[in-house]
């Protein structure tokens with residue numbers, strides 16, 4: 002009994018100490034934020050707290066069930082809060098306001114000029130090393146480094162995204178989507194969950210082809226366990242880049258050094274996945290080095306270009322060598338897979354149900370696809386892709402509504418930095434986040450017009466005309482930052498656009514996408530249900546539909562072609 006009492010008292014004392022410590026940190030951050038002269042919003046929790054990130058949604062839903070949390074209120078403590086808020090908080094508080102928590106202060110901005118300034122000065126506005134360190138599971142990479150390291154990584158990795166690689170992306174996507182559509186046409190309903198799973202598979206297979214030169218069949222695909230392997234590469238990769246496990250990777254790496262008996266069984270599966278992916282990356286790099294030594298010609302895939310660009314650097318002029326280490330090579334290959342997997346598949350997984358709920362938009366995009374393929378009379382990427390501007394517009398509009406990245410956290414580092422906030426040059430204290438609120442930038446009615454909340458891909462077409470003869474353009478005065486901007490903008494932008502456009506073009510050439518109807522439901526009701534479910538999302542590390550099993554689409558073979 003006495004032991005129980007002592008344990009209880011000790012735990013209560015520890016909890017009280019943690020709480021007091023947090024309150025003190027909150028007070029200190031508040032004092033510092035006051036000097037900014039911008040509105041302040043105070044919260045006890047933040048997405049910067051990994052424990053809250055994992056358990057916050059559960060705690061919130063529990064609290065709202067017992068009436069202690071207003072479930073419709075914007076809580077500002079998750080990374081995805083702006084998905085629901087769009088421009089509302091900035092309309093109320095101005096183009097900059099500070100979220101003050103016991104963690105680091107996070108200044109949210111919607112001002113495009115300030116964003117541009119930060120994108121341009123990437124040496125000053127750095128990536129927070131702790132936050133981006135999460136992506137270093139296999140080695141530092143172009144996404145995680147700062148300072149002089151970044152041009153070194155970018156120089157060696159950039160050639161991998163050449164046009165010849167886009168051709169591979171186009172070909173692989175077309176082939177994969179054709180198989181997917183055949184499967185879909187034989188199914189009574191493809192639920193939103195099934196649809197997401199299939200678009201993830203597409204993204205994974207396209208990456209395997211365009212990055213590693215490995216061709217997989219859509220149905221059996223990367224599930225195949227190769228000789229000498231414990232799990233299939235696809236499964237291992239999926240486990241590693243699954244949104245939650247990336248946070249666990251550092252833990253697994255630390256655990257890997259312990260004797261297996263000390264590792265909890267739940268972590269063992271992740272541990273195997275991490276080790277298998279490393280083996281795969283190493284084998285792929287070794288195979289390419291062998292090919293180079295044996296005088297074989299380079300291929301257009303990412304690994305061939307990357308390994309060879311790196312070897313060239315190693316042989317570069319003394320003192321100017323920018324070559325990456327082996328770990329850095331693996332780190333970059335891993336980050337390409339990670340960055341290129343969920344982002345593009347997510348865009349497709351929203352665009353396809355949206356086409357089913359807006360039949361007029363589907364017909365508008367299809368008119369272009371049909372016209373272009375009829376005119377060109379070839380399947381050639383370089384001729385067709387530039388003409389499919391409506392299809393690309395569909396991607397931009399989908400990204401505007403369902404941004405894979407809700408905010409872009411920039412960081413001051415260990416010294417103060419100056420930035421214009423709400424029109425005034427302001428000194429931002431060291432160790433402060435300044436986050437570009439992507440959703441607010443993309444939903445500012447003053448910039449995008451009074452129909453900002455309407456899903457309208459045609460806003461991206463410069464001057465409407467004959468399908469296949471139009472031009473793509475960002476709306477006047479607007480800045481679209483979905484792929485980031487400036488020198489550190491996404492190097493995979495073209496890759497993802499080619500994949501998206503190839504996928505939608507193939508889909509619409511083969512079938513008509515319609516909402517799946519429940520028994521007794523009219524088409525109008527089915528459209529409404531699908532639309533509601535598609536927009537009803539949650540952002541728990543990545544953006545997902547909340548209820549993916551209660552709505553879906555059907556694929557009806559086209560008869561008029």
Ligand code: HEM
Nearest residue numbers: 143144337340341344345406483484485489491493496497
């Ligand atoms: C719809 C698809 C995509 C979207 C919306 C997207 C968006 C972004 C954004 C917003 C950033 C900046 C992130 C930050 O600095 O924290 C970024 C960076 C990056 N993306 Fe993408 N991306 C997409 C597809 C891809 C693909 C297909 C690849 C590679 C195959 C890729 C590779 C990268 C890399 C390596 C970086 C880091 C660049 C650097 O810091 O220099 N992305 N992406």
